[in-house]
Amino acid sequence: MSAAVKTYFTKQTQAAPLAVFRVFFGVMMLISIIRFWANGWIEKLYLTPKFHFSYYGFEWVQPLGSYTYALFAICGLAALLVAIGYKYRMAIIVFFLSFTYIELMDKTTYLNHYYFISCVSFVLIFLPANVYFSFDAKQNPERASYYVPNWTIDAIKLLLAMVYFYAGLAKLNSDWLLRAMPLKIWLPAKYDLPFLGNLMQQEWVHYAFSWSGAIYDLTIPFLLLYKRTRWFAFILVVVFHVLTRVLFPIGMFPYIMIVSALIFFDASLHHKILRFISKLFKIDKVKMDSKIKTVFFQKKKKSAKIVIAAFLVLQLLFPWRYLLYPGELFWTEEGFRFSWRVMLMEKAGYAQFKVVDGKTGKQFYVDNSDFLNPFQEKQMSFQPDFILEYAHFLGNHFASQGHQNLKVYVESYVALNGRLSQPFIDPSVDLLQEKESFKHKTWILDFKDEIKGL
Amino acid sequence: MVAFSCSEDESTAPDEDTDAFDRKAMLINWADNIIIPAYTAFDDKAEMLLVETQSFTADPTVSNLENLRSVWMAAYLEFQNVSMFEIGKAEMLNYRNRINVYPTNASEIESLIASGNYDFSLPSTVDAQGFPAMDYLLNGLASSNDETVAFYTTNTNAQNYKDYLNALAETISTLTKTVLNDWKGDYRDTFVNNTSSSASGAVDKLANDYVFYYEKALRAGKVGIPAGVFSNDPLPEKVEAFYKKNISKQLALKALQATQNFFEGKKFNGSAKGESFKSYLEYLNTIKNGENLGNLISAQFETAKTSLKGLNDNFVLQIETDNPKMLAAYNELQRNVILLKVDMLQAMDINVDYVDSDGD
Incomplete structure (x- = not known):
């Protein structure tokens, strides 16, 4: 010293x-x-x-x-x-x-x-x-x-x-x-x-x-x-x-x-x-x-x-x-929290989950209000880590109801800072195959615009 | 930040009032040109329904049955114009559910008729009243007219059937009068003066009610649920007016047109347009210079309408013969859920959640 x-x-x-x-x-x-x-x-x-x-x-x-x-x-x-x-x-x-x-x-x-x-x-x-x-x-x-x-x-x-x-x-x-x-x-x-x-x-x-x-x-x-x-x-x-x-x-x-x-x-x-x-x-x-x-x-x-x-x-x-993640921070929110990004963006989304029974091929969409309150649904709809966690919750929930070889997909749209809503998560990805980690989530679709700056 | 806001508001000229979008004008257009006229029209139909029901029960003949059926259908269609306004008295009365929860519970109806003892204000009876219950009693008891009339004439419980039918029509009419009278009384002023931007403001509340109605009652209830979107298999028994069979498309189209008219601020039974969600979006777009969201939503209403029109008059048949077409119509309805719920509410800065927690 x-x-x-x-x-x-x-x-x-x-x-x-x-x-x-x-x-x-x-x-x-x-x-x-x-x-x-x-x-x-x-x-x-x-x-x-x-x-x-x-x-x-x-x-x-x-x-x-x-x-x-x-x-x-x-x-x-x-x-x-x-x-x-x-x-x-x-x-x-x-x-x-x-x-x-x-x-x-x-x-x-x-x-x-x-x-x-x-x-x-x-x-x-x-x-x-x-x-x-x-x-x-x-x-x-x-x-x-x-x-x-x-x-x-x-x-x-x-x-x-x-x-x-x-x-x-x-x-x-x-x-x-x-x-x-x-x-x-x-x-x-x-x-x-x-x-x-x-x-x-x-x-x-x-x-x-x-x-x-x-x-x-x-x-x-x-x-x-x-x-x-x-x-x-x-x-x-x-x-x-x-x-x-x-x-x-x-x-x-x-x-x-x-x-x-x-x-x-x-x-x-x-x-x-x-x-x-x-x-x-x-x-x-x-x-x-x-x-x-x-x-x-x-x-x-x-x-x-x-x-x-x-x-x-x-x-x-x-x-x-x-900076360690590719893609637009506001879009993926990878590394967004715990960083004093206060009142910084307006984001809203809509996420509709599709549950497919791999054995029978039958599928149905989930009514989110069966499981989430409106506040949770709102926060979930535009944050990838929420979407993944909820998909796994749905997988476990419906597996316990006797469905087999489940696949869970999401069709989601997000509007960021007044831009017209765009598809958010790759709808062809079975989210049950994806695990939460600190790695980049490759199943987030690209943001079709550019926000310059820090 | 300070310097700008504080020094300026003293010099605010009176003519700047015209700069902001006039939400009160929108609320007035909604109340005076759309909501109250729509309730008035439906109230007339509900009253006719009551009168015809009483004629039929006083003299149960096939011709009176057919009269009643046609009045019932006209009233059911007219109801589609008010179903989305679940605010004020309607919200307190749980109006939409008491008038139109389907599928109706036939076995519960039968047991209530058998007992002769029922209270339609109980939440447990919500699926044994309203238009769907009348649908069952007018169209679902038997396959022929004579057999249906027999329930009200020769059946050992005929009096109970008649009483129940009367009670159903009376309830629809009474509930509607209560809501309409409230609008004609104090509530209209309460509503149009509640221009607050908070979650309890009239614009916020009705916007939420409207989007909720479009998403849950119209898109899911009338099309999605019966088409099996939310279940493993299609559920054709869940269509609206299941026993009447051939009016499910008409009801859905009427509801869709009503939601589009409301979005565009079109006067009830007229073509003039006043302030509306659409004109509000246009105003906001002059600030934002983004996509013309109002036009996108209107165009999507048209697409969805075309898609619905292509379906069989009887959704049960449509689902059983060619469900993918039904699902395609659902998808077109779905697109506007995203535009309304995500894009429109974001543009207007209206919260979808009713949990009033903090933000940061």
């Missing part, structure tokens, strides 16, 4: 930003879990469907029947404990595991921001976010400190910066920049917005939103990093996320990003926030601070640094894996 790197890792800074991040993260997660529960989504998304789409290698992760509610309760409780910093290490591990388990139960519900939560909570396992302004610090004064290593806060900043920057890079393509797609589809549909409704019909607005969205994503990490532009950047963050909240159904994500961006500010702002919280809960912050004002972070564990560094490097590389 070079001397500069060594010095960097010895640097310490005030713990307040990390503490504020922990508190807000925990509170936001608790609200998210309650909201999810209150909306009836646990039942609708995890209990009612007969079949769930699994991630490759995680087929063993399934909803737990009525215990799924307990899983959400545990996750919510863990979030609360994270927020107050009580038995923090255990709480954040439980949160990470339970939240990630929930997300792995059915990939129908995949959202980049859920993945973001899993990433952040994983990183938080290795950060000393409970040394300050927490029950742990109060109960174990010997472990409390006013300072934490610089790198612990920088790790979160880097993760956030990566989300924005990669989301911006993903927008550098001809559909987004030159055709203003998919905003040309999404914005005119917001005709009933007060004040903005008519504006949303204007072509120049679609281009302005596309370009400014891309520029925002690419520059906001830097504007937040530099002190002179920080407040301006933060106002942009608020306006941008509030606007996306108004325009699109994206739940809690905007609020999570807004509070997360506070981490870029100096500790003085965080102390103000903590003073406000202290007043609310009648905590004597002055007294608490005076006891540890000069206490630096003591625990020197090398493993945390290595894990976080490895994780961040992986995060930097992972979104580029799509």
Whole structure:
């Protein structure tokens, strides 16, 4: 390790930003879990469907029947404990595991921001976010400190910066920049917005939103990093996320990003926030601070640094894996997920499965609504890995009904970013002969157009 | 992003109102020129059906039976014009299912008649009522007219048969009046004013209902299921108006024409066209500069119609003698499922799923 790197890792800074991040993260997660529960989504998304789409290698992760509610309760409780910093290490591990388990139960519900939560909570396992302004610090004064290593806060900043920057890079393509797609589809549909409704019909607005969205994503990490532009950047963050909240159904994500961006500010702002919280809960912050004002972070564990560094490097590389696949990324979606491709395309499909009994030669088409809810059917219809998994499910289902030597074919059409729908999967391929893997799926038909760019 | 949107909306000129597609005009065209007139026309026919049913049961003769059959058929055809509008009161009443679930359950009908005890509002009786149940009682009891009339005259349960038939016609008429009166009352305004872009907005809801009807009731119900598309073997006993036999094609064609007219915003029983899915697509295409989806869909309606017209009047015969032709007609209907459900709904940014989960 070079001397500069060594010095960097010895640097310490005030713990307040990390503490504020922990508190807000925990509170936001608790609200998210309650909201999810209150909306009836646990039942609708995890209990009612007969079949769930699994991630490759995680087929063993399934909803737990009525215990799924307990899983959400545990996750919510863990979030609360994270927020107050009580038995923090255990709480954040439980949160990470339970939240990630929930997300792995059915990939129908995949959202980049859920993945973001899993990433952040994983990183938080290795950060000393409970040394300050927490029950742990109060109960174990010997472990409390006013300072934490610089790198612990920088790790979160880097993760956030990566989300924005990669989301911006993903927008550098001809559909987004030159055709203003998919905003040309999404914005005119917001005709009933007060004040903005008519504006949303204007072509120049679609281009302005596309370009400014891309520029925002690419520059906001830097504007937040530099002190002179920080407040301006933060106002942009608020306006941008509030606007996306108004325009699109994206739940809690905007609020999570807004509070997360506070981490870029100096500790003085965080102390103000903590003073406000202290007043609310009648905590004597002055007294608490005076006891540890000069206490630096003591625990020197090398493993945390290595894990976080490895994780961040992986995060930097992972979104580029799509380059290993031939074909248009938006079409095949090979390497699309887990890459911060947020609100990037409008895709819809229709998939009709044909089951052929190899012995009798008889065939019939499947009514998808017999097995999938409308949300699952929608997600399945334009994603090849879903189509393959569902074909195998159908094969098993009808084999158990006594059909023999089954073959399952799909006739499918997909429309991407307003282009006329095109055949999607080779209808002559028996999907039961194809296995899920990380290899390119040769049975996806070619995209009959070109999208240039990253 | 901010700079553009916030500075501009203050200067929004009033004349910019004309820039956006007028969804309210589309809803008004749907309600006033299509839906309400279609229900009114069907209500007349349903009432005539009730009157003729009562005449027949009061005086069960062969000639009254034949009168009733022809009125039943006329009403059944007229129903095809309203079946797709399963929204508002119709949705609450489960209207389409109560009027037209087929195949009807003959053995259940017989046992209900024998017991003389039935409540058509129970979901369990949904396959023992409506036009298909009347089809059974008018065309399916016996092969000759005299034998059929005998069920209403000399049969030991004749009174129960008459009561059941009356109850069927009454239910069709009552349900229709309830739906029509709701449209004529408050619901029309509720509907046309519900221009919200959310999933509960009238355009979103009716678009979903419309596509659902086209896919499930028309394409699958009238053609696909009997042709054996969804089963190992053809199921000719599942055709619409199974006992009447020779009107299944007419019913399907009527329904197809009705869905095309609605797509194009054609006034009921007229030729003038108002705002519609098609004109909405044309408007959106001026922004998108893509393919003219509206014309593609209209053309596909025509192709499907031609294909249906080439079939035997009696789908049972068509399936038994030359099912590939039936399947070919299904395929033409299917093409428009893709254009409507994938391309049209994408262009309008209408979600097919009813699960209101988050996006990202």
